[in-house]
Amino acid sequence: MSLEKTPAETCVLVTGGAGFIGSHTVVELLEGGYQVVIVDDLSNASEKVLGRIAQIVGAEAAERLSFIRADVADRDALETVFETFAIDRVIHFAGFKAVGESVSKPIEYYSNNLGNTLVLVDVMRAYGCKDIVFSSSATVYGDPDALPLTELSPKKMATNPYGWTKWMIEQILSDLVVADPAWNVVLLRYFNPIGAHGSGLIGEDPKGIPNNLLPYVAQVAVGKRDCVHVFGNDYDTPDGTGVRDYIHVVDLAAGHVAALAWMNGRTGCEIFNLGTGTGTSVLEIVKAFSAACGRELPYVIEARRPGDVTANWADCTKAHELMGWTAKRGIAEMCRDSWNWQSHNPDGYED
Ligand code: UD1
Numbered sequence: 001m002s003l004e005k006t007p008a009e010t011c012v013l014v015t016g017g018a019g020f021i022g023s024h025t026v027v028e029l030l031e032g033g034y035q036v037v038i039v040d041d042l043s044n045a046s047e048k049v050l051g052r053i054a055q056i057v058g059a060e061a062a063e064r065l066s067f068i069r070a071d072v073a074d075r076d077a078l079e080t081v082f083e084t085f086a087i088d089r090v091i092h093f094a095g096f097k098a099v100g101e102s103v104s105k106p107i108e109y110y111s112n113n114l115g116n117t118l119v120l121v122d123v124m125r126a127y128g129c130k131d132i133v134f135s136s137s138a139t140v141y142g143d144p145d146a147l148p149l150t151e152l153s154p155k156k157m158a159t160n161p162y163g164w165t166k167w168m169i170e171q172i173l174s175d176l177v178v179a180d181p182a183w184n185v186v187l188l189r190y191f192n193p194i195g196a197h198g199s200g201l202i203g204e205d206p207k208g209i210p211n212n213l214l215p216y217v218a219q220v221a222v223g224k225r226d227c228v229h230v231f232g233n234d235y236d237t238p239d240g241t242g243v244r245d246y247i248h249v250v251d252l253a254a255g256h257v258a259a260l261a262w263m264n265g266r267t268g269c270e271i272f273n274l275g276t277g278t279g280t281s282v283l284e285i286v287k288a289f290s291a292a293c294g295r296e297l298p299y300v301i302e303a304r305r306p307g308d309v310t311a312n313w314a315d316c317t318k319a320h321e322l323m324g325w326t327a328k329r330g331i332a333e334m335c336r337d338s339w340n341w342q343s344h345n346p347d348g349y350e351d
Contacts (some may be wrong), residue, residue: 016093046349100336191275198269203341205348232304275314
């Protein structure tokens with residue numbers, strides 16, 4: 001049973017807390033007064049994030065942060081975490097997230113993403129912690145029949161193993177609530193998180209060639225890549241390019257803090273979309289980023305990317321009405337902050 005607690009009394013385990021969305025969420029949690037334990041194996045994150053987080057929140061708040069380097073699937077390590085800290089709630093980010101790679105490595109993706117979640121919830125249950133926020137994705141809506149997408153829009157077939165892991169973990173967590181009503185599950189379906197912390201100290205640091213649009217555009221802006229490749233201009237959208245609901249990562253992080261406050265003392269399973277409610281095309285992004293960095297970014301039109309949907313954007317009324325959360329930052333601010341991060345850290349967290 002979830003006990004009602006103040007943030008100061010609440011210890012939050014953040015799996016994958018050194019990653020892009022995780023690190024921004026940890027900042028918001030510390031600034032919101034929570035105690036935070038990050039468990040991250042640093043397989044796709046840098047330890048430097050921890051120092052940057054401390055720099056942003058200040059020494060006093062940073063004292064409420066602990067870091068354990070471990071794989072969430074390592075049951076012994078996770079049990080030690082629950083022995084050491086009185087964990088009240090969990091925000092589960094840890095997982096592989098590259099769509100293309102998931103197609104070529106399905107075993108690794110299913111084994112890692114599903115495996116670590118099963119170990120996590122089993123250990124949580126053993127320690128009487130049944131409150132979990134899961135990092136899901138708008139990918140579960142597949143190719144939408146109607147826009148905007150509400151939480152009642154149907155889940156569709158995923159187009160890749162990464163998408164299926166999000167789909168299946170949602171199912172696993174909602175089954176827990178059916179089996180034991182003491183569980184308290186919040187599924188957050190993110191639209192397209194971009195941008196970076198306003199300080200420019202933390203941001204997205206993809207390894208190799210970025211798969212997602214924004215980090216790619218940012219690398220073109222900083223001169224690491226020649227030009228943006230626009231995947232298709234023959235979609236049924238105003239300018240023919242794909243439309244997405246881009247959300248500032250700091251707004252998204254604030255959505256997790258809102259979810260923790262909302263779930264306080266509750267049980268059950270609830271789903272929330274986290275987006276802005278506005279669709280933006282690929283060409284509009286290139287234009288907005290060009291304005292942010294002060295130079296026209298070159299682009300070429302290419303064939304559509306297999307598996308891409310034409311357009312999606314969220315209806316976030318539910319998150320607003322129930323949790324009092326709404327995204328505040330627009331595309332210009334997202335591009336400005338992304339550029340600030342990229343231009344000050346052209347190689348991410350690498351020296
Ligand atoms: C992708 C994943 C989604 C995942 C999300 C995580 C697919 C099909 N979907 O979303 O499951 O949750 O990342 O962030 O991969 N684009 C270009 N050029 C590029 C890159 C992208 O034109 O170099 C276009 C795409 O065609 C799309 C838009 O930009 O229209 C956004 O693409 P991307 O950033 O990869 O996100 P999604 O595909 O929406």
